[in-house]
Amino acid sequence: xxxxxxxxxxxxxxxxxxxxxxxxxxxxxxxxxxxxxxxxxxxxxxxxxxxxxxxxxxxxxxxxxxxxxxxxxxxxxxxxxxxxxxxxxxxxxxxxxxxxxxxxxxxxxxxxxxxxxxxxxxxxxxxxxxxxxxxxxxxxxxxxxxxxxxxxxxxxxxxxxxxxxxxxxxxxxxxxxxxxxxxxxxxxxxxxxxxxxxxxxxxxxxx
Amino acid sequence: xxxxxxxxxxxxxxxxxxxxxxxxxxxxxxxxxxxxxxxxxxxxxxxxxxxxxxxxxxxxxxxxxxx
Numbered sequence: 001x002x003x004x005x006x007x008x009x010x011x012x013x014x015x016x017x018x019x020x021x022x023x024x025x026x027x028x029x030x031x032x033x034x035x036x037x038x039x040x041x042x043x044x045x046x047x048x049x050x051x052x053x054x055x056x057x058x059x060x061x062x063x064x065x066x067x068x069x070x071x072x073x074x075x076x077x078x079x080x081x082x083x084x085x086x087x088x089x090x091x092x093x094x095x096x097x098x099x100x101x102x103x104x105x106x107x108x109x110x111x112x113x114x115x116x117x118x119x120x121x122x123x124x125x126x127x128x129x130x131x132x133x134x135x136x137x138x139x140x141x142x143x144x145x146x147x148x149x150x151x152x153x154x155x156x157x158x159x160x161x162x163x164x165x166x167x168x169x170x171x172x173x174x175x176x177x178x179x180x181x182x183x184x185x186x187x188x189x190x191x192x193x194x195x196x197x198x199x200x201x202x203x204x205x206x207x
Numbered sequence: 208x209x210x211x212x213x214x215x216x217x218x219x220x221x222x223x224x225x226x227x228x229x230x231x232x233x234x235x236x237x238x239x240x241x242x243x244x245x246x247x248x249x250x251x252x253x254x255x256x257x258x259x260x261x262x263x264x265x266x267x268x269x270x271x272x273x274x
């Protein structure tokens with residue numbers, strides 16, 4: 001499957017392309033990479049990101065052993081066609097060849113039995129956040145890729161759990177001023193978000 | 208103050224938002240108190256290890272000189 005390309009910003013003005021792709025089970029190299037994420041920081045959100053990546057790696061490994069996992073949208077659709085109430089896990093990764101280590105972000109999610117999409121974990125690589133210049137737009141790109149997958153799966157709802165430091169972002173993305181720890185995004189909100197995102201990305205001028 | 212409407216935000220405003228906020232979703236076990244507790248435990252562990260290493264050096268038999 002062709003990776004989904006999206007722009008990330010370095011510092012305040014330079015743009016580079018990154019890509020989102022599906023982890024191909026068992027994705028051992030990526031799991032090893034995720035387990036190593038973490039930087040010395042007094043910022044709980046940065047420490048949290050490393051922790052979320054490790055938890056995503058652990059859950060992905062457990063799913064590989066005991067659950068249903070998919071390496072593409074089509075694989076999920078095929079599993080669901082055979083078993084309509086199937087719960088299927090996928091892992092989306094953001095990466096770039098120019099970034100040390102390669103991986104910029106992770107999103108572990110699953111299709112729930114009634115057909116919604118639950119975000120188990122989403123985090124940007126703490127090294128990307130702490131790098132100079134800082135890499136921005138990784139979480140944004142992953143969320144767009146995830147919403148497009150959820151739309152293609154016909155998911156009525158995308159849901160998950162925000163943190164105190166991430167809730168503002170998702171209130172703005174989905175125009176839900178009352179959103180709290182419960183991230184609940186309808187298919188209409190996903191569509192509005194992805195359409196706007198595709199529109200702004202067309203305005204990026206790469207060097 | 209109400210937040211800006213995402214549909215009218217510019218490219219730079221959206222990426223500034225990415226820099227200002229975390230994308231994290233999901234629950235980790237890390238907390239501010241947990242980091243402080245872990246740092247304290249780590250400091251104690253390093254101190255204990257330092258004492259053990261110093262004690263080992265003091266009690267180690269003298270190595271025979273080789274020519």
